[in-house]
Amino acid sequence: MQTETHSKVTGDSPNGLALVEAEIARACKDARRERSSVTLIAVSKTFESDAISPVIASGQRVFGENRVQEAKAKWPGLISAHPGIELHLIGPLQSNKAKEAVALFDAIHSVDRPSICEALAKELAKQIVKQDRKPLLFVQLNTGEEPQKAGVIPREADAFISSCRDKYGLEISGLMCIPPVDEPPAAHFALTAKIAARNGLKLLSMGMSADFATAIQLGATHVRVGSAIFGHR
Numbered sequence: 064m065q066t067e068t069h070s071k072v073t074g075d076s077p078n079g080l081a082l083v084e085a086e087i088a089r090a091c092k093d094a095r096r097e098r099s100s101v102t103l104i105a106v107s108k109t110f111e112s113d114a115i116s117p118v119i120a121s122g123q124r125v126f127g128e129n130r131v132q133e134a135k136a137k138w139p140g141l142i143s144a145h146p147g148i149e150l151h152l153i154g155p156l157q158s159n160k161a162k163e164a165v166a167l168f169d170a171i172h173s174v175d176r177p178s179i180c181e182a183l184a185k186e187l188a189k190q191i192v193k194q195d196r197k198p199l200l201f202v203q204l205n206t207g208e209e210p211q212k213a214g215v216i217p218r219e220a221d222a223f224i225s226s227c228r229d230k231y232g233l234e235i236s237g238l239m240c241i242p243p244v245d246e247p248p249a250a251h252f253a254l255t256a257k258i259a260a261r262n263g264l265k266l267l268s269m270g271m272s273a274d275f276a277t278a279i280q281l282g283a284t285h286v287r288v289g290s291a292i293f294g295h296r
């Protein structure tokens with residue numbers, strides 16, 4: 064019964080979103096999880112509004128972008144035309160963009176160093192006075208300890224999460240990871256889940272087009288899927 068492969072999910076199909084939804088439903092069933100326990104973030108980076116609109120029309124409401132500037136150029140129009148859009152920043156954040164990021168995004172998945180914590184804490188303090196913009200925050204882990212990659216390495220994770228909370232007063236909701244491309248992802252997902260559990264964090268942002276079913280099996284609450292929905296970049 065379980066002989067279909069995940070490679071059937073490709074964005075070259077006319078309806079990538081429907082295939083991804085079907086695969087998520089199946090992964091949830093296999094893992095005995097409720098479909099509602101997994102949020103699909105449709106990663107629309109590099110795609111223009113005319114590619115994004117049909118996906119919104121199909122019912123998708125949660126989207127991910129990896130650059131603040133690109134998102135600022137594309138999304139305000141789409142957001143005002145379609146109430147209920149939720150936008151997630153999944154790429155690196157520079158501290159001088161913290162203000163714009165807090166204004167536009169409902170979640171930030173790339174908290175990974177003190178300068179970002181400081182900038183976010185400052186912005187959030189202002190925002191709370193003005194209006195209630197309070198994005199969900201995820202700490203990004205570099206589970207493969209890859210020098211070119213952003214994220215906190217596993218042995219520094221507990222101390223970093225504590226400092227986010229105690230030193231900067233940030234409410235951290237979860238962890239995010241991007242496993243090395245040349246390794247099976249399962250061990251990285253499992254490690255991320257373990258670090259989250261021992262720090263009392265409930266949300267896990269893990270799994271992309273190639274491996275979101277594995278991530279769901281290992282507890283992902285947010286999967287970030289781009290090319291399987293939108294096609295190749």
Ligand SMILES: *Cc1c(COP(=O)(O)O)cnc(C)c1O
Pocket residue numbers: 106108129153154241271272273287288289290291
């Ligand atoms: C681009 C990107 C994704 C989506 O990748 P796909 O392989 O296209 O699904 C997920 N997470 C992050 C952090 C990304 O930058």
